[in-house]
Amino acid sequence: MSFIPGQPVTAVVQRIEIMKLRHGDNLILGFSIGGGIDQDPGQNPFSEDKTDKGIYVTRITPGGPAHDAGLRMGDKIMQVNGWDMTVVTHDKARKRLTKKDEDVVRLLVTRKSLEQAVKQSMGGCPQTVT
């Protein structure tokens, strides 16, 4: 999950589709995010590289839609519905995830175990996103 400035970012990602749950007046997804280009990356407990300013999943409501869809704590969100999430501010990320007219969010997330799994299963077809 480290990046070289100037080079395209490559990572092994997983597609996760979450159906928003209606809770009162709001549509909730059931997880919390942290990070962003306007935040302090040194305090992120989940990132390998402490200069990584991406959006990370910091908490998952057990039994919520995100948990059911397979999102895990510590995942880094790379795309939301096609929009890039690696270089966004925290507020922008929140807005992308909480659009009122969308019921479904399709995320591309990456985590370290994915890369390891790909390496282990050498014959598998890794889905790489650049």
Added chain:
Amino acid sequence: MDNESTYSGYSYKSSHSRSSRKHRERRDRQRSKSRDITLRGDKSVTIQATGEPLLDAESTRGDDRDDNWGETNTVVTGTSVDSVSNEDLARISKDLEDSLPLDCRRYLSPALGAILGLFALVTPLAFLALPQLLWRDTLEPCGTPCEGLYISLAFKLLILLISTWALFLRPPRASLPRFFIFRCLLLALVFLFVASYWLFYGVRVLDSRETDYRGIVGYAASLVDALLFIQYLALVLLEVRHLQPAFCLKVVRTSDGASRFYNVGCFSIQRAAVWVLDQYYSDFPVYNPALLNLPKSILSKKMSAFKVYNLGEENSTNNSTGQSRSMIAANARKRDNSHNEYYYEEAELERRVRKRKARLVVAVEEAFTHIKRHQDDEATVSSPKHPRELMDPREAAQAIFAPMARAMQKYLRATRQQSYHSMESIMNHLQFCISHNMTPKAFLECYLTPGPTLQYLDTSRGRQWTLVSEAPVTTSLRQGQVFSLSRPDFSLVVTVAPLPFLRLSEEFIDPKSHKFVMKLQSETSV
């Protein structure tokens, strides 16, 4: 003249009793003599730290000389020491010591300077006066321009006099072993200068009876101008040049390791030595021989553990070295517990000192509560039962000394300072503190910390130091030089290091550029 060396056996007055002091003086003198003689591999010369003026015109040094020094001073002026054996030198110095009570050589240079200065000051006046006296009739009258020159001459002479008084007429601080090069240079310059002026004057004016008086006055004025410039040169060479720091001197006392660092300018070694000694007397804590060594009880235990027997038929030389080597090896193998004892003894000593210090402080505080200063404007009504008697400081000191005397004595014994403070001196100090409204703590500061050496010094007598150096003592300081100043009991080793060259660069910070951001870490639930 180059290899001449002098030393003078000024005695070192401590606060010991008179009879022991005399024995000590004699012993010190003998010891210092033999010590100085053995230091001949390096060029060993002595410094007497009492004084020699820098460049004085009129010397007034007779007043501050101690009148009694004649009986205890000795001077040795030896000749070249290269080819004289030790015994010869000892014999010569012993003879001379008995026969030369006065130190003439010290007065030679200031006297020379004084004569020369006086001569130089009188010269312009002589230049003006001689034509008037000798051939007044044939002189052309010169009106206003001459009077203007007279005025300027007078004021310049006045300024010359005042600045000579300010700069050069000071009590001498030290007598140096070698010539003070700058001073000699200046004296030679003044002499040459005045001599050449006199030569010209003699040939052109006196011989030919010059009638242009205005020219003569202008000539005298130019002499005074040049004298002022020479004085400026003297000021720069003697006073100003060494003010900018260039070297860092590390001074370590060999007896107990007390060390200081000083920044000095460009000095010659002997001048730097005088400067270091000036700082030594006010910075270094006093040398206390009683505090030096580990108690014998700790050290001697190591040696008595093994007895080595001579078994073989080796010859004596092999035997002795073998013996000592085996002893050393055996001692090294033995488990060494002396550090333990040292530690415990130190702790015990410290505890004892602290206890006595606490007792002393309490006793002094209590004693000070017994007296208070009498205010004149207080109501003088006193009850007939307790009439207040007014005491002067001496009596007040005596009155309150008794309760604290014992505690003070025990404390001084514990810190081994009892030789530096006699009862008389404590009483005097107490009287001094009372008259100046000092608190008990201020009274005690003199005893709780060992002060600088100057505090215990009898300043009427000079101090004798020996400067030991490998380089000639008139060379200027350089990196890596080491010289030492020794007394019979200890010495100060001085190491020279240059101050680093500083390269300063500038960085401009716009005051508006001080901006801050919060280090955020928000967590939002979606």
